[in-house]
Amino acid sequence: MIELVEISKSFGSVRALDQVSLEVAPGEFVAVLGPSGCGKTTLLRAIGGYIAVDRGAVRLSGHDVTKQPPDARRVGMVFQDYALFPHMTVLENVAFGLKMRGENKVTREQKARAVLELTGMDGTEARKPSELSGGQQQRVAVARAIAHEPDALLLDEPLANLDRNIRLRLRDELRELQMRLKIPTILVTHDQEEALGVADRTAIMNHGRIVQIGGAFDLTMNPADPFVSEFLGLDK
Amino acid sequence: MTEARRYRWLTAPAAALWMLGVALPLLLILRLSVYSRGEISGARQFETLFYQPETWTLDNFVQVLTTPFYLNTLAFTIGLAVTSTVLTLVLGYVVAYAVYRSSPAGKVVLLVLVTLPKFTNILVFVYGLKMILGPSGFWPVVAAEVLMLLPYAVLTIAAALEAVPFSLVEAARGLGASAAQAFWKVTFPLSLPGTIAAATLAILWSLGAFLGPYLLGQPAQYTISVEIDRQMNHDLNWALAAALNVVLLGVMAICGYSLTSIRRRLA
Numbered sequence: 001m002i003e004l005v006e007i008s009k010s011f012g013s014v015r016a017l018d019q020v021s022l023e024v025a026p027g028e029f030v031a032v033l034g035p036s037g038c039g040k041t042t043l044l045r046a047i048g049g050y051i052a053v054d055r056g057a058v059r060l061s062g063h064d065v066t067k068q069p070p071d072a073r074r075v076g077m078v079f080q081d082y083a084l085f086p087h088m089t090v091l092e093n094v095a096f097g098l099k100m101r102g103e104n105k106v107t108r109e110q111k112a113r114a115v116l117e118l119t120g121m122d123g124t125e126a127r128k129p130s131e132l133s134g135g136q137q138q139r140v141a142v143a144r145a146i147a148h149e150p151d152a153l154l155l156d157e158p159l160a161n162l163d164r165n166i167r168l169r170l171r172d173e174l175r176e177l178q179m180r181l182k183i184p185t186i187l188v189t190h191d192q193e194e195a196l197g198v199a200d201r202t203a204i205m206n207h208g209r210i211v212q213i214g215g216a217f218d219l220t221m222n223p224a225d226p227f228v229s230e231f232l233g234l235d236k
Numbered sequence: 237m238t239e240a241r242r243y244r245w246l247t248a249p250a251a252a253l254w255m256l257g258v259a260l261p262l263l264l265i266l267r268l269s270v271y272s273r274g275e276i277s278g279a280r281q282f283e284t285l286f287y288q289p290e291t292w293t294l295d296n297f298v299q300v301l302t303t304p305f306y307l308n309t310l311a312f313t314i315g316l317a318v319t320s321t322v323l324t325l326v327l328g329y330v331v332a333y334a335v336y337r338s339s340p341a342g343k344v345v346l347l348v349l350v351t352l353p354k355f356t357n358i359l360v361f362v363y364g365l366k367m368i369l370g371p372s373g374f375w376p377v378v379a380a381e382v383l384m385l386l387p388y389a390v391l392t393i394a395a396a397l398e399a400v401p402f403s404l405v406e407a408a409r410g411l412g413a414s415a416a417q418a419f420w421k422v423t424f425p426l427s428l429p430g431t432i433a434a435a436t437l438a439i440l441w442s443l444g445a446f447l448g449p450y451l452l453g454q455p456a457q458y459t460i461s462v463e464i465d466r467q468m469n470h471d472l473n474w475a476l477a478a479a480l481n482v483v484l485l486g487v488m489a490i491c492g493y494s495l496t497s498i499r500r501r502l503a
Contacts, residue, residue, distance in 0.1 A: 048410055070409040083407035087425050096421075100412035148412065 001026050002152045002184045007046055007056030016042040017053065018208035024152070027182035029175060030213075031199035033192055035231070039208040040188045044154050047186065049073050061151040071100070076145030076183070077154040080161070082137045084129035090116070090140050091125035097148035112147055118177065119143040135166045142174065146181060153178065153185040159194065171198050192232050196220075204228050268478035269296055296479035306463070306480065313459040314487060316449070317442040320381035324438045327382065328389030329431065335390065336397040350390045353383060362451050369452065377457045380448035385441055389434040396430020397423070432499040439491045443484060460484045 002024040009017040016039045024030045032040045045051045047058055049070035057066045065073045076097075084093050091112055098108035116122045119139040129137055138158055145153060158174070159167045175198050178185050189195050195202045196216040203213040204227075212224040223229035272293035300306045335346045353361055362380055369376040400423055408418035446461035453462075460480055467477035 048406075050406055050409075070406070071412045071414055073410075075410055077407070077410045079403050079407060081401065081403055083401065083403040085404060085408075085422055096408070096413075097411035100408075100417060144407075144411070 001059075001061055002047065002186065003057075003059040004043075004047070005057040005059070007043075007053045007058065009042055009046060009051060009053050015208045017046065019056070020205075020208070020210055021056075022203060022210065022213070024184040024186060026184055027179070028201070029178055029185045029187065029199045031187045031189060031195035031202045032205055033189060033195040033202050033231075034205035036190060038205040040190075040205050041156060042208075043205070044077075044156050044186060044188050047152065048075050048077050048154055074148070074151040075154060076148070076150035076152070078138075078141045078145050078156065078158040080157045082129075082141040082158075084137055084141060084144070086129055088128075089125065090121065090127050090129065090132070093129065093140060094144045094147050097144065101148055112143075115143045115147045116140075118146075118180075120173070134162050135170060138162065138170060139173075142177070146177075146183065150183065153183045155185065155187040157189055158187070160189075160191075167194075174198070196232075204231060206231075265478045265481055268475055269482045270294060271296070271475040271478070296475050297483070299476060300479050300483055309458060309460055309463055310483065310487070312457070313443060313445070313461075313484070316377065316381070316445060316457070316459060317439055320378055320385060320442040320445070321435060321438040323378065323382050324385040324389045324442075325393075325431065325435055328386055328393050328434060331386070331390045332393035332397055335394045336400075347391070347394070351387045354387055358384070358447060362447050366452055372452050372454055372457075374453070374457055376452040377445075377448045380452050381442050381445055384448070385438045388437050388441070392434035392437060393427065393431050396427040396433070399430075400426045429499050429503045432495055432502070436492055436495040436499070439495070440488050443488050443491065 002022070004020055004022040006019045006021050007017055008015070008019055018039075020039075020043060022030070022043075032043060034040045042051065046053050047060075049065065049068060049072070053066065057064055059065065060073060060075065085096065088096070091109065094115055095108040095112040098111055103111070113122065113125065116125065119142055121136065121139045121143060124132065124136065124140070129140065132140065141158070155174075159170055162170065171194060187195070187199060196219070199216075201213055201215055202219060203210045204219070205211065206227055212219060212228050214222075219228065220232060220234060223232065223234060270292055272291050272295065331346070331350060335343050335350075338346055356364075361384075365376070365380050365383070366372070369379060404422050404426070405418045408422045409415070413421060444461050445459050446465065449457045449459045450462050450465070460483075464477045464480050464484075467473045467480065
């Protein structure tokens with residue numbers, strides 16, 4: 001369970017997050033949708049612990065982690081550029097989180113192999129990230145993010161750099177995987193089709209606030225304001 | 237491939253420059269190092285250089301490799317170079333890391349500060365150091381060498397660090413690595429090839445150390461380069477100077493080759 005309680009964050013005079021509250025239930029998949037600069041990436045980085053919020057609280061599985069650094073939070077994050085370690089093999093990448101948490105070599109390789117199988121990347125253990133295609137790198141990044149069984153999965157535009165065909169397939173695979181693992185998940189995207197197509201609920205952000213949150217049907221039938229209907233392309 | 241071959245002639249100017257500026261002088265030094273000078277001294281040795289019977293000898297090398305004074309000087313030169321290189325790398329890495337983590341404006345300020353000594357004439361710079369560092373000796377020599385090498389090391393290492401996306405560090409932190417672990421497991425190994433490139437530059441440069449030892453050192457701190465200068469300009473024994481030079485070149489080649497192959501294996 002991910003709980004955000006009225007978190008705010010300003011960069012100089014810009015309010016990137018303005019009293020944002022959000023709850024993601026265990027096993028729920030929430031998409032955060034909005035134009036660039038709306039604060040959606042800041043929201044994700046606040047949950048991951050990469051930025052300290054000015055006010056409010058972040059709770060993961062009931063624990064208050066507001067003041068904790070990223071390594072003290074049990075979070076799995078997939079970055080837009082995947083951020084795979086280029087000097088490590090696929091297996092070493094996926095086992096990294098387990099290694100940092102003190103698992104012994106046999107256990108962590110066993111777990112890493114299992115996760116790679118889950119993401120359909122078994123057989124690539126010994127390769128370097130540079131030897132993989134974009135879609136394969138994305139799957140390894142997902143495998144790495146879930147290997148240490150995190151309390152939350154955070155996805156920062158994980159499909160943005162992929163071709164349309166593979167994007168749709170990976171989107172569905174991601175959702176299937178998330179449903180199997182029952183990890184509360186937040187997907188940040190600027191693509192409304194991606195958000196509405198995959199998430200249980202979609203939060204629409206603008207100027208650091210969540211303007212409206214709901215399922216695809218809710219949002220399209222009852223847009224809260226002109227911004228939402230325009231952003232979802234309902235005006236046409 | 238064929239395209240590349242077709243335009244190979246475009247490398248001709250560079251090749252000509254290399255032949256004239258590097259290969260030819262090197263060849264002359266090699267010849268001079270096995271030259272038996274007899275009674276001739278100074279620049280006149282060049283008049284009878286090639287294909288003169290009875291002017292070929294290995295005596296110069298025998299002299300260099302059997303005289304304790306030259307061997308000690310060589311050992312000191314290597315020791316000084318290794319000391320300067322290690323200190324340059326440690327200091328250079330710290331400064332380069334500060335550059336890496338600075339804001340864009342901070343980067344500019346730091347890099348200007350680091351390269352500032354290079355805007356001074358090198359002699360003025362070393363004499364200035366002499367006034368600050370006081371009596372001559374080993375550590376003033378090392379200080380001068382390190383300060384001369386530092387800008388190159390910082391620029392090389394900073395470039396290597398800048399190529400490491402910070403998202404990799406964030407990913408490592410998110411996976412449970414402390415700041416120190418993220419540095420040693422991710423940032424450092426990825427910057428290592430560039431750091432070794434800086435080491436190569438520093439060791440080759442400092443093996444040829446001349447100004448620091450000459451101006452800030454006692455005779456005990458004289459290097460092979462200082463001795464080469466003495467042989468050329470005081471004893472007018474160019475042949476021996478050339479032999480000393482060839483031995484130094486050999487040491488440089490070994491250092492350069494081993495560091496480069498380590499870097500290749502890492503990259």
